[in-house]
Amino acid sequence: MVTEITKGVYWVGVxxxxxxxxxxxELSTHRGSTYNSYLIVDDKIVxxxxxxxxxxxxxxxxxxxxxxxxxxxxxxxNHSETDHSGGLPAVMRHxxxxxxxxxxxxxxxxxxxxxxxxxxxKVKTGEKINIGKNDLVFVEAPMLHWPDSMFTYLTGExxxxxxxxxxQHYATAFRFNDEVNPEELYxxxxxxxxxILTPFSNLVLKKIEEVLALNLPVQIIxxxxxVIWRKxxxxxxxxxxxxxxxxxxxxxVILFDTxxxxxxxxxxxxxxxxxxxxxxxxxxxxxxSDRNDVVxxxxxxxxxxxxxxxxNQGILPxxxxxxxxxxxxxxQNKVGAAFGTYGWSGEAVKLIEEQFQRCKIPVVAxxxxxxxxxxxxxxxxxxxxxxIVAGAVKSA
Ligand code: FEO
Numbered sequence: 001m002v003t004e005i006t007k008g009v010y011w012v013g014v015x016x017x018x019x020x021x022x023x024x025x026e027l028s029t030h031r032g033s034t035y036n037s038y039l040i041v042d043d044k045i046v047x048x049x050x051x052x053x054x055x056x057x058x059x060x061x062x063x064x065x066x067x068x069x070x071x072x073x074x075x076x077x078n079h080s081e082t083d084h085s086g087g088l089p090a091v092m093r094h095x096x097x098x099x100x101x102x103x104x105x106x107x108x109x110x111x112x113x114x115x116x117x118x119x120x121x122k123v124k125t126g127e128k129i130n131i132g133k134n135d136l137v138f139v140e141a142p143m144l145h146w147p148d149s150m151f152t153y154l155t156g157e158x159x160x161x162x163x164x165x166x167x168q169h170y171a172t173a174f175r176f177n178d179e180v181n182p183e184e185l186y187x188x189x190x191x192x193x194x195x196i197l198t199p200f201s202n203l204v205l206k207k208i209e210e211v212l213a214l215n216l217p218v219q220i221i222x223x224x225x226x227v228i229w230r231k232x233x234x235x236x237x238x239x240x241x242x243x244x245x246x247x248x249x250x251x252x253v254i255l256f257d258t259x260x261x262x263x264x265x266x267x268x269x270x271x272x273x274x275x276x277x278x279x280x281x282x283x284x285x286x287x288x289s290d291r292n293d294v295v296x297x298x299x300x301x302x303x304x305x306x307x308x309x310x311x312n313q314g315i316l317p318x319x320x321x322x323x324x325x326x327x328x329x330x331x332q333n334k335v336g337a338a339f340g341t342y343g344w345s346g347e348a349v350k351l352i353e354e355q356f357q358r359c360k361i362p363v364v365a366x367x368x369x370x371x372x373x374x375x376x377x378x379x380x381x382x383x384x385x386x387x388i389v390a391g392a393v394k395s396a
Contacts, residue, residue, distance in 0.1 A: 002062050002065045002066060003175050005159075005220065005222065005230075006157045006159065007039075007157060008040060008041045008157070008219060008313075009038060009040050009041075009157055009159060010039040010040075011036060011037070011038060012039045012047075012062035012063050012066065013034055013036040013037040013038075013279055014037075014051045014053070014055040014058045015171045015172070016034060016055070016171060017171045019033045019171070022083075025100065027195055027292055028197075028291070031172075031188060032171030033169040033171055033226055034227075035050075035084065035086075035224065036049065036223065036224045036226075037049050037051055037087065038222060039063060039066055039072075040131065040134075040136075040154060041066065041067065042131040042133055042134055043131060043132025044074060044132055044249070045067055045072045045073050046073065046076060046131055046136065047072075047076070047078070048078065048152055048161050049076065049085075049161070049163065049224055050084060050090075050248050051084070051085030051086060051087045051124040051228055052083040052084075053082060053087065056090040056337075057090070059087040060090055070094045070095060072091070072098060073098060073137075074101060075088070075092070075100045076102075077100055078102045078149065078150045078151065078161065078162075079146060079148055079150065079162075079163045079224070080102075080108075080109035080113055080146070080148050081249070084163065084164075085110060085114070088100070089114055089116065090111070090117065092118055093313060096118075097119060099119050100118045100120050101123055101129070102123070102148065102150070103122065103141075103148050104122055104124065104140060105147040105148040107152065108120060109147070111368055123138040124140060125138065125210075126138070126388075134156035134157065136153070136154060137152070137216065138150055138151070138153075139151040139152075139211055141162070141163075141165065141207050141375075142203075143200050143203050144164070144197070144203055145164055145196055149164065149347060150163065151165070157219070157220070158216070158217045158218055158220065160211075160216070160218050160222070160233075161223075162221065162222075162223055162224075163223065164196070164223065164225065165197075165204075166221050166223045166229065166237070167192055167225030167226050168185060168189045168191075168206070168223075168225055169188055169191075169192060169336040170184065170226040170227060174227065175227060175228055176227055176228050176229075176230045177227045177230060177233075178230060178231035182224075185226075185227060186239075188226060189226075189239065190239075190296060191292065191293070191296045192226075193243045193299075194243075194296045194329075195292050195329075198331060201243070201245075204243075205244045205245070206242075208240060208241055218233055220233055221236060233299075241324060243299075246332040246333050247302050248299075248300060248303065248333055249280075249301060249335065250279065250302055250393050250394060251280045251281060251301045251302060252282075252301055252303035252304075252389060252393060253266050253294070253297050253304055254270055254271055254274075254281055254283045254284070254307070255284050255289075255294065255304070255305070255306045255322060256283065256284075256285060256286065256307035257287050258285065258316075259309050259311070262372065262374055265332075265338070265373075265374055265379065266284055266378070266379065267307050268283070269379040270305055270383065270389075271387070273382065273383035273384060273387040273388075273389075273390065274390045276390075277387050277391065278295065278394075279303075279389075286318050286319055286322055287318045291322055291325065295322070298325075298334075299329075299331065302333070302334065303336070303337070303389045304319070304326065304356075304361065305336070305337045305338070305339070306319065306323070306331055306336070306339075306352045307338065307339040307340045307352075308340045309342060310346050310347050314322075315351055323355050326359050327355070327358060327359050331359070331361070334361045335361065335363075335364045335389065335392045336353075336359075336362065337363060337364060337367065338356070338367040339370075339382060339385065340352070340365055340367075340368075340370075341370045341371070341373070342370075342371060343371070346371070348367050349367035349368070352367070364388065364389060365393040366385075367385075370382075
């Protein structure tokens with residue numbers, strides 16, 4: 001349902017209740033998502049971002065509820081990823097000569113997706129476009145999270161439209177943060193940050209400082225996914241500053257896969273050691289765990305402890321994706337440790353420790369290997385590993 005979020009500014013986006021996998025199949029979205037598109041009716045009519053392509057007809061219906069689409073004067077494409085630009089071809093069919101406002105890198109990537117001769121207008125940080133009573137002000141935000149990413153600010157109504165930043169994959173019946181369950185909202189907001197923005201944390205901190213230094217009053221933050229921050233909108237900015245600092249909780253995650261439960265028994269013994277030292281931990285069997293939820297738990301925790309039996313001189317394949325996430329997301333301020341069973345060659349622990357080294361995560365306890373099923377002594381070593389890691393967590 002079209003919603004007037006403030007005077008003359010309409011949410012014309014779409015709620016995607018059924019979405020469970022995003023970015024192809026890369027990101028789980030247990031609570032669906034929304035694609036937020038904003039229509040500003042001033043002397044000029046402006047559309048800020050669109051929706052994912054399969055929902056373009058719904059976008060056009062929503063626009064028509066407010067204005068004739070041929071009357072749109074300006075389209076802003078803050079970001080070319082297709083969940084926001086997918087509706088552009090449908091919109092531009094009605095207004096082929098309207099300017100498409102993009103960042104310095106936006107023309108190349110929007111054109112690269114749609115191969116259309118649209119009239120691009122590139123803008124830089126601080127550049128303004130007057131649309132009548134109010135202005136649009138642009139802030140380029142490269143690598144938050146693509147090179148072309150940009151924020152658009154509307155004066156007068158004081159709305160920041162930062163595209164993906166401050167968003168959540170969260171389908172709800174409501175449009176505003178004060179109307180939804182805050183625990184659900186923050187679960188989705190931190191999952192979004194952990195899985196998408198973690199490697200760009202230093203840029204997040206710099207960009208927030210840059211935007212705050214512009215001294216633009218912000219009454220509403222209207223991201224391109226999830227609910228709009230209307231009540232105390234800067235709360236999510238403060239959270240981003242906290243998350244970007246990557247100061248972890250004094251807790252641990254234990255990730256493992258197991259063939260005949262030997263490595264699982266080791267994982268549980270390590271947990272006992274952590275628990276004995278009063279350090280909270282979560283334990284994930286990666287063959288049956290959601291990778292993106294585990295990434296969120298890794299993001300929060302200080303220690304990452306990974307276990308695998310040795311298979312074909314390597315680790316179990318189910319662990320490979322999360323090890324690659326740990327590399328790619330560039331987590332900071334973590335410590336690591338490894339464990340696992342083996343029958344003959346026994347390389348898994350060494351391989352996991354090498355991955356920690358590649359990720360610049362210090363290994364704080366000697367890895368524990370157990371031949372065949374772990375005996376009491378091996379389980380005691382695991383508990384000791386847990387205690388050593390607990391010491392590193394508590395002294396951090
Ligand atoms: Fe980077 Fe929501 O797309």
